[in-house]
Amino acid sequence: MAKRVGIEVSIAVAEAVRLADVDVVPAYPITPQTHIVEHLSEFVANGELDAEFIPVESEHAAMSCCCGSSAAGARTFTSSSSQGLSLMSEILYHPGPMRLPIVMVVANRALAAPISIWNDHQDIMVQRDIGWIQTFAENGQDAFDLTLHAFRVAEDRRVSLPMIVNIDGFTLSHVIEPIEILSKEEVGRFLPPFKPRFRLDTKKPISIGPVGVPEVYTEAKVAHNEALKASKRVIVQAWKEFANLFGRQYNPVETYRSEDAEVILVTMGSISETAMTAVDAMRDAGQKVGLVRIRLWRPFPGPEFKKAIGKAGVLAVIDRCLPPGAVCGPVGAELRSLFYKVPGAPKIFSFVAGLGGRDVTVDRFKEIVEKARTYAKRRPVENYEVIGVREQ
Amino acid sequence: MAILDAIVGWKTLPFGCHVLEPGNSARFRTGDWRSQRPSTDREKCIKCGMCWIFCPDMAYRQTPEGYFEADMEYCKGCGICANECPKDAITMSPEEE
Ligand code: SF4
Numbered sequence: 001m002a003k004r005v006g007i008e009v010s011i012a013v014a015e016a017v018r019l020a021d022v023d024v025v026p027a028y029p030i031t032p033q034t035h036i037v038e039h040l041s042e043f044v045a046n047g048e049l050d051a052e053f054i055p056v057e058s059e060h061a062a063m064s065c066c067c068g069s070s071a072a073g074a075r076t077f078t079s080s081s082s083q084g085l086s087l088m089s090e091i092l093y094h095p096g097p098m099r100l101p102i103v104m105v106v107a108n109r110a111l112a113a114p115i116s117i118w119n120d121h122q123d124i125m126v127q128r129d130i131g132w133i134q135t136f137a138e139n140g141q142d143a144f145d146l147t148l149h150a151f152r153v154a155e156d157r158r159v160s161l162p163m164i165v166n167i168d169g170f171t172l173s174h175v176i177e178p179i180e181i182l183s184k185e186e187v188g189r190f191l192p193p194f195k196p197r198f199r200l201d202t203k204k205p206i207s208i209g210p211v212g213v214p215e216v217y218t219e220a221k222v223a224h225n226e227a228l229k230a231s232k233r234v235i236v237q238a239w240k241e242f243a244n245l246f247g248r249q250y251n252p253v254e255t256y257r258s259e260d261a262e263v264i265l266v267t268m269g270s271i272s273e274t275a276m277t278a279v280d281a282m283r284d285a286g287q288k289v290g291l292v293r294i295r296l297w298r299p300f301p302g303p304e305f306k307k308a309i310g311k312a313g314v315l316a317v318i319d320r321c322l323p324p325g326a327v328c329g330p331v332g333a334e335l336r337s338l339f340y341k342v343p344g345a346p347k348i349f350s351f352v353a354g355l356g357g358r359d360v361t362v363d364r365f366k367e368i369v370e371k372a373r374t375y376a377k378r379r380p381v382e383n384y385e386v387i388g389v390r391e392q
Numbered sequence: 393m394a395i396l397d398a399i400v401g402w403k404t405l406p407f408g409c410h411v412l413e414p415g416n417s418a419r420f421r422t423g424d425w426r427s428q429r430p431s432t433d434r435e436k437c438i439k440c441g442m443c444w445i446f447c448p449d450m451a452y453r454q455t456p457e458g459y460f461e462a463d464m465e466y467c468k469g470c471g472i473c474a475n476e477c478p479k480d481a482i483t484m485s486p487e488e489e
């Protein structure tokens with residue numbers, strides 16, 4: 001039976017990985033992801049998890065190891081953050097087109113310089129185009145549930161793609177929350193054993209990861225892209241089944257008091273929780289403000305997003321990533337391109353907030369909504385605006 | 393075209409672009425971008441096999457008479473064989489269009 005316990009979110013993620021009965025965990029510790037793999041190494045050491053824990057010498061090696069073990073047919077998990085994720089980058093592009101269903105939890109953190117261990121989304125936005133399925137958790141329960149969901153989706157033979165669950169560093173990873181931990185038996189009903197479509201086997205030799213000459217490279221990329229786009233059906237189906245079994249429903253795009261909203265805040269990850277409080281406050285003050293949270297970042301759920309915003313005329317998109325020299329934050333840019341030349345499209349304003357661990361408070365959300373309202377009356381803002389910068 | 397059987401659409405490309413058939417690199421001919429080709433002067437050749445040893449593409453085959461001949465399906469025209477031949481028996485000449 002599922003138990004609700006007070007538990008650090010990182011440990012809850014490690015519990016989910018243990019319950020998934022993972023086979024191989026190649027990992028390198030990096031703040032703020034460390035607690036996740038530390039706990040997994042303890043589970044392996046004390047016999048609670050029958051897996052290979054491989055303490056590698058860098059994140060580059062961690063992901064290389066993941067590719068090897070996943071190709072060998074082992075259920076594979078790792079976790080990373082920030083500079084470590086960047087160090088992994090070269091290898092992160094491999095498992096997608098190679099169709100290796102590795103699961104990774106990224107405890108999101110800012111990138112240097114200056115050195116910052118605190119939370120924002122710049123680390124994952126650098127890796128936006130690695131071709132993995134990517135979801136964002138809002139709280140500890142999400143982090144636990146989405147980790148189990150990731151194994152189920154990634155390993156589904158119709159999908160067979162790597163998957164990242166993003167959890168905000170510290171804000172989620174190091175916070176103790178009441179989380180419902182499922183039992184082994186319950187997890188067993190949701191997550192079948194891993195049966196890869198192909199694996200390395202000396203009795204049936206194949207090559208995984210060959211050279212792609214110009215005559216096949218484009219086709220290989222398209223095949224991967226189509227598989228990634230098609231995975232949405234399986235993702236949604238697995239979420240439905242999860243809801244039927246355990247009562248918690250997840251959706252590619254989620255809404256909060258967005259019906260009849262004139263201005264909609266768009267968020268990803270844990271700031272969505274504060275955003276809900278801000279929406280409540282603004283609704284109490286008679287403002288027609290709503291919230292749309294993007295749960296599934298890749299593949300991007302375009303139709304679901306369009307439906308979620310209803311008839312709202314103004315979107316205030318909050319990116320926790322400052323793209324130097326760019327026209328817009330990454331989420332803002334995604335949405336502007338989604339609505340490009342769509343009749344009746346909302347005006348989209350891009351805000352950057354919450355960099356390097358800076359809090360995004362209820363008042364900040366109010367300020368953002370206020371600005372978006374004003375800009376909507378004046379002229380379209382083409383660039384993005386960083387919120388809460390001290391000028392002097 | 394050198395790699396005819398690899399030319400397929402994205403829907404028929406093997407899953408994950410895996411190579412599912414072992415040993416099929418024998419059918420993958422790679423010598424179509426050479427700009428120079430080696431030729432051996434059998435008068436000078438002492439059949440020592442240095443060209444065969446040094447060729448980085450394993451292009452050389454031994455003929456029944458014991459001479460070594462480069463297979464133009466695989467030779468890249470790098471000229472290493474000509475450089476290593478102790479008898480200067482190998483000449484590199486421009487590839488004709
Ligand atoms: S030119 Fe280079 S590739 Fe060609 S036969 Fe000589 S050594 Fe081999």
Ligand code: SF4
Binds near residue numbers: 439479
């Ligand atoms: S290296 Fe020169 S001499 Fe020796 S076998 Fe080759 S061509 Fe003949």
